[in-house]
Amino acid sequence: MPRQSKDYYAILGVSRDASQEDIKKAYKKLVKQWHPDLHPDNKKEAEEKFKEIQEAYEVLSDPQKKAMYDRFGYVGETEFAQQSSGGPFEDVFRDFESFFGRDVFDIFFGERGSEERQQTRRRSGEDISVTVEVDFAESLTGKQIPIEYDRYEKCEHCNGQGVEPGSGYQTCPRCHGTGVIREERRSIFGVFVSTRTCNTCGGTGKVVKEKCHICGGTGRVKKRIRTTVNIPAGVSDGTRLRIEGAGNAGYNGGSYGDLYVIVHVKPDKRFRRQEDDIYIDVTIDYVQAILGTTIKLDLPTGGSTMLRIPAGTQPGSIFRLKGEGAPSIRTGKRGDLYVTVNVRIPQSVSSEEAKLLKELARIRGTDI
Numbered sequence: 569m570p571r572q573s574k575d576y577y578a579i580l581g582v583s584r585d586a587s588q589e590d591i592k593k594a595y596k597k598l599v600k601q602w603h604p605d606l607h608p609d610n611k612k613e614a615e616e617k618f619k620e621i622q623e624a625y626e627v628l629s630d631p632q633k634k635a636m637y638d639r640f641g642y643v644g645e646t647e648f649a650q651q652s653s654g655g656p657f658e659d660v661f662r663d664f665e666s667f668f669g670r671d672v673f674d675i676f677f678g679e680r681g682s683e684e685r686q687q688t689r690r691r692s693g694e695d696i697s698v699t700v701e702v703d704f705a706e707s708l709t710g711k712q713i714p715i716e717y718d719r720y721e722k723c724e725h726c727n728g729q730g731v732e733p734g735s736g737y738q739t740c741p742r743c744h745g746t747g748v749i750r751e752e753r754r755s756i757f758g759v760f761v762s763t764r765t766c767n768t769c770g771g772t773g774k775v776v777k778e779k780c781h782i783c784g785g786t787g788r789v790k791k792r793i794r795t796t797v798n799i800p801a802g803v804s805d806g807t808r809l810r811i812e813g814a815g816n817a818g819y820n821g822g823s824y825g826d827l828y829v830i831v832h833v834k835p836d837k838r839f840r841r842q843e844d845d846i847y848i849d850v851t852i853d854y855v856q857a858i859l860g861t862t863i864k865l866d867l868p869t870g871g872s873t874m875l876r877i878p879a880g881t882q883p884g885s886i887f888r889l890k891g892e893g894a895p896s897i898r899t900g901k902r903g904d905l906y907v908t909v910n911v912r913i914p915q916s917v918s919s920e921e922a923k924l925l926k927e928l929a930r931i932r933g934t935d936i
């Protein structure tokens with residue numbers, strides 16, 4: 569028998585072409601607003617409204633039911649009956665849990681609510697991490713890097729619930745629907761009876777009739793992901809980039825975990841990075857240090873520039889090239905490049921050079 573036709577869109581206050589996201593948003597807002605506990609003065613009205621909102625959401629959030637409703641203006645009674653012991657109500661339970669936190673949830677739904685929750689508790693998926701490697705120069709300019717990793721995605725066949733669509737629930741065969749296991753132990757002192765929560769059904773008294781044949785009841789399926797990550801300019805060795813929601817699917821419809829991309833920067837023999845400044849050593853000849861010169865200097869981002877070394881440069885002198893360091897990963901502002909000049913003193917000289925040096929010593933009045 570069909571239910572009396574109601575305008576579910578009007579109840580949730582969304583348009584007919586609203587997205588699933590919008591429907592969910594509207595539902596969450598309303599269900600929070602009309603929670604009967606928040607309306608002690610007109611609890612009855614709130615309860616009515618609350619039920620109506622649930623019903624509307626149950627239909628509009630389910631693509632199959634929504635299609636049926638859009639076409640016929642109602643959803644068949646049997647459709648509801650099939651799921652009323654499992655899916656939609658627990659959805660509401662879980663939503664409440666996240667709105668009001670555990671305490672309120674337990675007060676409102678009592679002991680049973682908390683048992684219900686154990687079996688079908690929504691849990692977020694695990695985070696995943698992958699490591700990528702970039703050259704030193706790439707760490708300064710940024711790079712798109714292809715990555716591949718395995719993750720669990722929500723099983724589309726059962727919408728992450730692990731239940732074969734249309735299967736529903738049946739009485740737990742272990743505890744016969746009581747949710748508890750009774751144990752009797754006989755001893756010389758008499759019979760001891762103890763009870764504990766049934767772990768086949770988690771205390772709910774119900775088990776899934778048929779597990780989803782695609783995911784085997786886990787609600788998740790493994791998938792190989794091939795994508796690219798944008799490594800921003802300025803990363804340093806060990807930088808962790810978080811990509812929200814790119815980790816494993818949650819349990820029982822819980823949210824996705826995150827993906828952490830850990831960046832390994834290959835060291836470069838020439839350059840050292842400290843904060844956003846970069847250091848390089850160059851070596852010039854002692855004659856160059858005395859007379860001055862211009863040298864070709866490698867730049868951290870690749871390429872080179874000409875650096876003028878003035879006459880009389882002392883060993884260990886440091887030159888600063890402003891803005892030639894690493895960009896800050898946060899602000900993009902670039903640090904500086906510091907060039908330390910070493911002066912090479914020849915370990916041996918030719919006889920001709922020695923003759924000239926002795927002549928120099930004489931001119932300078934230097935004792936040798």
Ligand SMILES: [Zn+2]
Pocket residue numbers: 740741742743744745746747748766767768769770771772773774
């Ligand atoms: Zn059981």
Ligand SMILES: [Zn+2]
Pocket residue numbers: 723724725726727728729730731780781782783784785786787788
């Ligand atoms: Zn499945």
